Amino acid sequence: MTEQSGQSPALDNLSTESRVFPPSAEFAAQANASAQWYDDADADRDAFWATQAERLTWANKWSRVVDWDDAPFAKWFVGGELNVAYNCVDRHVEAGLGDRVAINWVGEPGDSVTITYADLQRNVSKAANALAELGLNAGDRVAIQMPMLPEAIYSMLACARLGLVHSVVFGGFSPTALRSRIDDAQARLLITSDGQYRRGKPAPMKESTDEATAETPSIEHVLVVRRTGAEIPWTEGRDLWWHDVVDKQPDTHTPEAFDAEHPLFILYTSGTTGKPKGILHTSGGYLTQAAYTHNAVFDLKPETDVYWCTADIGWITGHTYIVYGPLANGATQVVYEGTPNTPHEGRHFEIIQQHGVTIYYTAPTLIRTFMKWGEQIPAGYDLSSLRLLGSVGEPINPEAWIWYRKHIGGDRIPIVDTWWQTETGAIMISPLPGVTEAKPGSAQRPLPGISAAIVDEAGKEVPAGGGGYLVLTQPWPSMLRGIWGDEERFRETYWSRFADEGFYFAGDGAKYDADGDIWLLGRIDDVMNVSGHRISTTEVESALVSHPSVAEAAVVGATDATTGQGIVAFVILRNRPEGTPEAAVSELRDHVAKEIGPIAKPRQILVVTELPKTRSGKIMRRLLRDIAENREIGDTTTLADSAVMNLITEGLSNKP
Numbered sequence: 001m002t003e004q005s006g007q008s009p010a011l012d013n014l015s016t017e018s019r020v021f022p023p024s025a026e027f028a029a030q031a032n033a034s035a036q037w038y039d040d041a042d043a044d045r046d047a048f049w050a051t052q053a054e055r056l057t058w059a060n061k062w063s064r065v066v067d068w069d070d071a072p073f074a075k076w077f078v079g080g081e082l083n084v085a086y087n088c089v090d091r092h093v094e095a096g097l098g099d100r101v102a103i104n105w106v107g108e109p110g111d112s113v114t115i116t117y118a119d120l121q122r123n124v125s126k127a128a129n130a131l132a133e134l135g136l137n138a139g140d141r142v143a144i145q146m147p148m149l150p151e152a153i154y155s156m157l158a159c160a161r162l163g164l165v166h167s168v169v170f171g172g173f174s175p176t177a178l179r180s181r182i183d184d185a186q187a188r189l190l191i192t193s194d195g196q197y198r199r200g201k202p203a204p205m206k207e208s209t210d211e212a213t214a215e216t217p218s219i220e221h222v223l224v225v226r227r228t229g230a231e232i233p234w235t236e237g238r239d240l241w242w243h244d245v246v247d248k249q250p251d252t253h254t255p256e257a258f259d260a261e262h263p264l265f266i267l268y269t270s271g272t273t274g275k276p277k278g279i280l281h282t283s284g285g286y287l288t289q290a291a292y293t294h295n296a297v298f299d300l301k302p303e304t305d306v307y308w309c310t311a312d313i314g315w316i317t318g319h320t321y322i323v324y325g326p327l328a329n330g331a332t333q334v335v336y337e338g339t340p341n342t343p344h345e346g347r348h349f350e351i352i353q354q355h356g357v358t359i360y361y362t363a364p365t366l367i368r369t370f371m372k373w374g375e376q377i378p379a380g381y382d383l384s385s386l387r388l389l390g391s392v393g394e395p396i397n398p399e400a401w402i403w404y405r406k407h408i409g410g411d412r413i414p415i416v417d418t419w420w421q422t423e424t425g426a427i428m429i430s431p432l433p434g435v436t437e438a439k440p441g442s443a444q445r446p447l448p449g450i451s452a453a454i455v456d457e458a459g460k461e462v463p464a465g466g467g468g469y470l471v472l473t474q475p476w477p478s479m480l481r482g483i484w485g486d487e488e489r490f491r492e493t494y495w496s497r498f499a500d501e502g503f504y505f506a507g508d509g510a511k512y513d514a515d516g517d518i519w520l521l522g523r524i525d526d527v528m529n530v531s532g533h534r535i536s537t538t539e540v541e542s543a544l545v546s547h548p549s550v551a552e553a554a555v556v557g558a559t560d561a562t563t564g565q566g567i568v569a570f571v572i573l574r575n576r577p578e579g580t581p582e583a584a585v586s587e588l589r590d591h592v593a594k595e596i597g598p599i600a601k602p603r604q605i606l607v608v609t610e611l612p613k614t615r616s617g618k619i620m621r622r623l624l625r626d627i628a629e630n631r632e633i634g635d636t637t638t639l640a641d642s643a644v645m646n647l648i649t650e651g652l653s654n655k656p
């Protein structure tokens with residue numbers, strides 16, 4: 001651990017929680033998952049995963065389940081060939097399920113579209129024909145920055161169908177962030193929209209993607225979906241309307257089979273340095289684990305369930321649990337475009353009631369927001385269709401878990417707290433509904449087929465009751481295959497910490513309770529988790545110091561009752577800014593939003609004259625966190641100048 005590391009004290013009391021919720025006999029009797037799976041997977045891991053891979057339709061069968069000879073570069077289902085889009089779309093139509101609703105799309109302003117699997121096949125085929133006509137070839141990269149529109153899903157599946165590698169960039173990311181992702185992947189095409197509906201109003205999108213593509217030589221075309229109908233800037237020759245290029249295409253397209261290890265997508269995520277990492281996922285193993293976990297963890301019954309994952313497709317949760325997992329399993333799902341409080345704070349519950357949602361998967365930050373809005377809001381709706389709830393993105397505190405169970409789940413249905421990462425591709429640690437006795441706040445046990453452990457500094461597993469680093473001890477099918485264009489960083493980030501043991505280092509702290517169940521404690525590196533979004537402290541610091549009036553900046557994630565962590569920045573200004581300090585602070589917040597995106601806007605910026613540093617010059621974020629969280633300042637003996645903390649606290653006029 002570095003000097004700046006340390007767990008959030010708010011999370012330390014998690015393992016004192018002792019309530020247990022056994023599955024109901026009713027649920028257990030109909031559950032997809034079985035306790036036997038743990039034994040099966042332990043007895044023969046490869047055979048277990050081979051069985052899971054049978055969930056998919058392969059054009060050519062694999063000859064070997066996993067090849068780990070060239071670790072940490074894994075190959076799964078060696079020699080197997082499949083088409084990912086065929087598996088998510090066509091095979092359901094061929095099985096006679098063309099009339100089944102794949103997506104009940106709900107627009108923020110109240111418009112809606114019902115998309116059956118047959119519709120999906122036609123729309124994905126048209127999009128694939130259009131991308132092929134634009135001259136894109138298997139292996140080429142396509143960037144997508146779009147709101148939650150059906151066309152975003154068609155685009156992803158059209159890429160998968162043609163073997164193109166998509167890189168979806170969250171709609172809230174700034175032009176600068178989009179540009180660096182396009183450049184890193186050398187994307188040839190950008191797919192976007194004219195605008196988006198956000199908090200009840202049309203908001204621009206094309207203006208900002210134009211700012212990004214002004215300096216991206218690799219981009220040949222920008223394909224634009226019309227959503228808001230706003231007037232937008234247009235570059236003749238480069239820009240193409242989706243309705244001009246896609247609508248006229250034939251609605252059939254024959255998918256080609258690709259190698260199981262053919263790249264499927266890149267998704268950028270924050271690391272401990274300023275530069276985001278392009279996490280690379282491939283086809284066969286990824287889809288196998290997406291389908292398996294979506295079936296087992298959510299207990300999906302495709303004939304009767306209505307599933308809803310509230311994530312954005314710009315994040316891994318949207319990739320695996322809106323697009324690939326549910327569609328590979330032939331699920332019927334709700335996809336919602338907008339914000340949860342537009343036009344009112346009951347919007348999600350209204351959608352659950354209206355569509356008869358049975359499985360609801362969301363993030364703790366939203367649950368805590370619902371808590372703040374009040375239990376009378378969900379109480380005003382009929383939520384009796386729900387039969388399973390899920391949580392993802394950050395540790396869920398027991399109180400939020402209990403509230404979720406009581407006020408949304410009617411005190412009767414299972415909750416699955418699912419731990420995983422962009423890098424793991426799919427769920428890794430989670431209760432199995434109908435099997436596991438749930439403990440509020442614990443992700444509990446690695447899924448059958450997954451091997452995780454909590455180890456100490458030396459890589460030795462800690463005993464029951466002990467805490468340490470979470471590691472993954474065996475390769476898994478949906479594991480990342482690398483960081484795009486940076487093999488060294490891949491080895492260094494994930495595989496060097498426990499190189500002798502060959503463990504994957506997740507970057508999370510965790511504890512075992514007395515029963516050996518796992519409790520996640522949050523990141524142990526300099527990655528913050530704000531509303532389930534990963535943002536690195538370095539990234540925000542770089543954005544701040546890129547402003548001419550900032551001399552130095554240090555950023556910490558402070559515990560926040562709603563968002564998990566909030567970003568608190570300490571800045572030393574270069575020269576006395578003109579105008580009020582408030583104006584300077586507000587300008588800096590806007591500057592960060594412009595550099596990275598609104599999600600990275602600091603909750604607070606504190607102007608200071610000094611920063612606490614060790615003798616080797618490392619900023620002691622631990623001490624800054626004490627200030628940000630209003631605590632007694634901790635041990636300052638390693639400070640180069642012990643008077644600094646007094647200087648900082650005395651100088652703070654706007655103490656948090």
Ligand code: 6R9
Binds near residue numbers: 520529532533
């Ligand atoms: C899927 C996703 C990954 C980081 C991960 C951890 C935190 C996610 C969690 C959780 C505790 C859970 N995290 N799920 N912590 N309990 N159920 O969120 O991916 O955006 O890459 O974030 O999120 O810290 O390391 P990603």
